[in-house]
């Protein structure tokens with residue numbers, strides 16, 4: 114038993130982010146799509162990200178209709194489904210990773226229907242048992258989150274809500290009040306995918322969220338290289354990276370290249 | 386004269402008012418969307434409420450419905466069809482005679498006008514399955530001088546080729562969607578992705594009584610012109626039978642022509658409301674779009690922002706659907722239909738491809754009307770219905786569109802190799 118076992122999922126997430134909180138530092142949170150390109154390769158990818166300096170993990174569960182995702186993740190989730198990846202298998206993979214000694218907090222990123230179909234309460238119970246600490250559900254705003262919130266509260270797990278550049282003051286207040294673990298700040302209007310640069314308004318956007326809460330703010334959508342991770346670190350508490358990792362793992366020498374990119378992202382986020 | 390939108394509000398006098406302020410029809414409906422879109426949905430709720438009460442807006446909409454769309458559409462007494470069955474008198478509400486050939490224009494015109502006049506947005510994106518909604522949107526965008534992008538699955542582009550050409554003639558940018566099942570559901574995904582990206586200047590003109598609140602109620606209100614006219618025409622002895630129908634039949638894809646037809650009759654307890662879904666090659670084959678009829682795949686779920694019945698696999702992945710009619714080929718159904726069904730206010734059946742084709746041919750031969758394959762599902766249910774009604778009953782059928790767009794499909798089915 115280590116000290117981690119006495120903490121709730123929310124606390125484990127908060128603590129992992131707190132370790133990196135600073136003026137020019139932030140947590141590095143890579144996204145790994147479970148079952149992609151294959152079950153084994155996704156497990157290896159997590160190990161590789163952990164070695165490269167990941168502070169937390171976002172684990173993607175594939176869904177047939179990923180309407181918040183751009184072409185990279187659409188193609189990848191399609192492949193994961195063709196591999197026969199199911200919600201149950203995603204939970205099993207997480208368990209396997211815990212058994213293999215990966216200690217970073219795990220957030221499940223899933224669209225709502227597979228969770229709804231599984232049964233929200235049962236899903237959270239099984240996810241807790243598999244070693245998950247929190248959930249990110251892109252098509253579940255707080256307006257519809259009551260059932261999930263209640264079950265998460267009971268299990269001590271985080272339900273992370275999202276904010277976007279279009280969010281009004283009212284929405285910022287609502288989301289910051291309900292989000293636990295951290296706030297997922299979507300940096301751009303649009304879907305997931307690599308972007309050449311981060312938008313100029315990002316600093317003000319983070320400041321707006323911070324003015325309403327002490328909950329950490331992690332930035333995702335578009336963060337794709339070490340420089341951008343460092344930019345995010347200078348204003349926020351975490352940098353979330355998905356599409357850039359997937360594009361890279363699909364390229365030449367994928368496994369090595371993605372580890373190299375992860376190191377640069379971690380260095381950028383960690384301020385060295 | 387076009388029946389005014391105001392009449393809708395008296396319909397709520399019958400007791401309960403759905404949806405509630407959170408966009409729920411009982412356990413159905415809601416707003417399951419990325420946070421990015423919430424402000425746009427809140428804005429839509431506001432302009433919908435404003436538009437419903439703004440006499441100037443209503444006048445402009447009604448005048449366009451009359452002088453541009455050609456409303457009211459006629460009520461036709463289907464004498465030979467009645468004779469054919471030797472049973473109840475059958476009447477057809479002729480949405481096929483509306484401009485662009487289907488009921489879809491009622492909604493497209495209403496939404497576009499709201500967005501243009503009240504919000505000042507000038508770019509519209511839309512999804513289309515059969516192409517009828519896409520053609521309607523392209524048409525009103527030409528009329529109102531708005532930029533128009535239509536997303537359409539590759540499979541649907543192939544089977545509804547004439548409509549693709551029509552949209553392009555009308556100035557729309559038709560974009561092919563080759564992801565997923567390459568049909569309506571994937572076109573909706575892509576339209577939503579465009580909307581998320583361009584939300585400050587873009588309106589998503591959703592084509593059925595589906596999606597996140599306020600779309601289901603907004604589309605229902607705009608389509609209820611069908612039922613309001615039909616109800617008045619039925620009651621008027623110089624046009625119709627001079628009585629309310631005993632049974633109303635409509636096909637149900639997302640559910641907009643059906644809800645538009647049903648809603649004004651909901652308070653008339655003697656009127657049976659029947660929706661007909663696409664049974665494809667039969668429920669057993671799993672190649673269908675009958676959300677209510679398949680206890681295994683059709684379960685409560687969340688798709689495209691709303692909670693309703695959804696065809697899905699054991700793992701909650703959305704099922705691939707099949708129907709001979711592109712406009713009914715969709716995995717979910719409007720939330721208000723799910724509520725009407727729970728309350729036993731409406732009943733839902735399905736027609737197979739074969740029954741729909743039989744309905745198609747029957748209406749061609751008996752009435753000289755070539756129906757859309759979607760509408761042919763309502764006609765195709767009539768033989769079954771006959772055992773369930775008495776011969777002095779009156780049946781009203783929603784003829785939601787005309788079939789010119791479907792000639793290639795029907796030719797391939799009825800005269801293969803010809």
Ligand SMILES: Cc1ncc(COP(=O)(O)O)c(C=O)c1O
Pocket residue numbers: 487488489514515516517518592593594636637638639640641642643711712713757759760785786787
């Ligand atoms: C003529 C016609 N009828 C019916 C439908 C089905 O849609 P809904 O159920 O929304 O009326 C369509 C859809 O494309 C259509 O074109």
